Amino acid sequence: xxxxxxxxxxxxxxxxxxxxxxxxxxxxxxxxxxxxxxxxxxxxxxxxxxxxxxxxxxxxxxxxxxxxxxxxxxxxxxxxxxxxxxxxxxxxxxxxxxxxxxxxxxxxxxxxxxxxxxxxxxxxxxxxxxxxxxxxxxxxxxxxxxxxxxxxxxxxxxxxxxxxxxxxxxxxxxxxxxxxxxxxxxxxxxxxxxxx
Amino acid sequence: xxxxxxxxxxxxxxxxxxxxxxxxxxxxxxxxxxxxxxxxxxxxxxxxxxxxxxxxxxxxxxxxxxxxxxxxxxxxxxxxxxxxxxxxxxxxxxxxxxxxxxxxxxxxxxxxxxxxxxxxxxxxxxxxxxxxxxxxxxxxxxxxxxxxxxxxxxxxxxxxxxxxxxxxxxxxxxxxxxxxxxxxxxxxxxxxxxxxxx
Numbered sequence: 197x198x199x200x201x202x203x204x205x206x207x208x209x210x211x212x213x214x215x216x217x218x219x220x221x222x223x224x225x226x227x228x229x230x231x232x233x234x235x236x237x238x239x240x241x242x243x244x245x246x247x248x249x250x251x252x253x254x255x256x257x258x259x260x261x262x263x264x265x266x267x268x269x270x271x272x273x274x275x276x277x278x279x280x281x282x283x284x285x286x287x288x289x290x291x292x293x294x295x296x297x298x299x300x301x302x303x304x305x306x307x308x309x310x311x312x313x314x315x316x317x318x319x320x321x322x323x324x325x326x327x328x329x330x331x332x333x334x335x336x337x338x339x340x341x342x343x344x345x346x347x348x349x350x351x352x353x354x355x356x357x358x359x360x361x362x363x364x365x366x367x368x369x370x371x372x373x374x375x376x377x378x379x380x381x382x383x384x385x386x387x388x389x390x391x392x
Numbered sequence: 393x394x395x396x397x398x399x400x401x402x403x404x405x406x407x408x409x410x411x412x413x414x415x416x417x418x419x420x421x422x423x424x425x426x427x428x429x430x431x432x433x434x435x436x437x438x439x440x441x442x443x444x445x446x447x448x449x450x451x452x453x454x455x456x457x458x459x460x461x462x463x464x465x466x467x468x469x470x471x472x473x474x475x476x477x478x479x480x481x482x483x484x485x486x487x488x489x490x491x492x493x494x495x496x497x498x499x500x501x502x503x504x505x506x507x508x509x510x511x512x513x514x515x516x517x518x519x520x521x522x523x524x525x526x527x528x529x530x531x532x533x534x535x536x537x538x539x540x541x542x543x544x545x546x547x548x549x550x551x552x553x554x555x556x557x558x559x560x561x562x563x564x565x566x567x568x569x570x571x572x573x574x575x576x577x578x579x580x581x582x583x584x585x586x587x588x589x590x
Binding site: 227228230231233234235236237238239240241242243244245246247248249250251252253254255257258259261262266277278279280293295296297298299300301302303304305306307308309310311314316317318319320321322323324332333335336337338339340341342343344345346347348349350351352353354355356357358359361362363364365366367368369370371372373374375376377378379380381382383384387388390391392 | 394395396397398404407408409410411412413414415416417418419420421422423424425426428429430431432434436437438443446447448449450451452453454455456458459462467468472473474475476477478479480482483484485486487488489490491492493494495496497498499500501502503504505506507508509510511512513514515517518519520521522523524525526527528529530531533534536537539540545547548549550551552553558561562565573
């Protein structure tokens with residue numbers, strides 16, 4: 197996937213039709229204007245409301261995945277865990293045959309399509325100039341684990357609560373969203389070495 | 393009439409196909425906006441690039457105006473659109489904890505999937521963190537259960553809570569967003585990083 201950086205320059209120099217492959221060596225495209233991207237995202241969200249009668253989400257898919265995988269190894273245990281048991285239900289429907297799971301698979305595909313078109317697919321670890329790979333990956337894991345707690349308590353994440361509930365003028369979602377920004381701003385300074 | 397699924401326009405299987413297609417749109421615009429990159433996302437919290445705020449609020453305003461207009465036209469039955477009930481205290485604490493996780497990890501759940509799709513190892517590790525945190529939460533649930541169900545107010549909308557009409561709140565949100573966009577531009581100039589540090 198990392199063609200833009202790992203591709204040696206030599207073939208482009210010796211190939212007779214180098215121009216035809218010039219795009220492979222072009223730098224990643226600039227990001228879309230945030231307001232245009234926001235309109236696009238808003239129309240996708242609107243489509244979800246109109247087509248399905250529900251908004252977007254992400255953390256619920258993780259819950260379904262965790263419930264499903266634990267159900268494979270320890271079914272009795274999962275059924276005793278109230279938070280996950282609802283994703284298993286009475287066993288009549290497959291836990292992964294759920295709206296959010298398929299939507300998140302779509303997110304993966306859509307991001308990959310956009311990334312490929314913009315030459316932004318790159319196997320890499322994003323970090324600041326002073327951060328080691330170990331620090332970055334450690335904080336990524338810790339941040340994910342923390343976020344899972346917050347999303348579970350808040351009944352959703354940035355997608356399911358902030359975006360979806362925000363557009364529906366859901367009071368709890370707006371309180372949640374303000375707190376997300378508050379928590380992030382209060383924390384950013386302490387982890388700045390990761391990025392700055 | 394819509395929502396289509398609630399009016400029986402298609403069955404469960406087709407609903408999953410729709411979920412996948414809508415997800416593609418979601419992931420596409422997340423990545424287009426640069427949200428497959430933790431660097432881009434966390435810039436929001438260091439105030440030199442407020443794309444997260446701009447994209448989020450433009451999306452909220454776009455969808456909100458669309459929903460309002462379609463409901464007013466009688467095309468969309470808003471009462472059939474699922475809205476999560478409010479559990480105020482866990483949502484406040486959950487929001488704060490989620491924000492802390494966002495700043496530490498650099499992603500939120502949806503954007504971490506977009507990051508993983510575009511090859512970011514830190515995005516994948518973040519997803520593993522999500523899985524781990526979910527397992528821990530499920531195990532700790534008996535201890536948290538009382539708090540989890542506290543502050544239950546049922547389905548609450550801002551117009552209902554504020555005692556204002558739906559249209560007035562929609563208008564206020566649009567004004568707030570426009571003010572926020574202007575403020576974001578000002579902050580970006582104020583906190584701009586020297587080119588050498590980018």
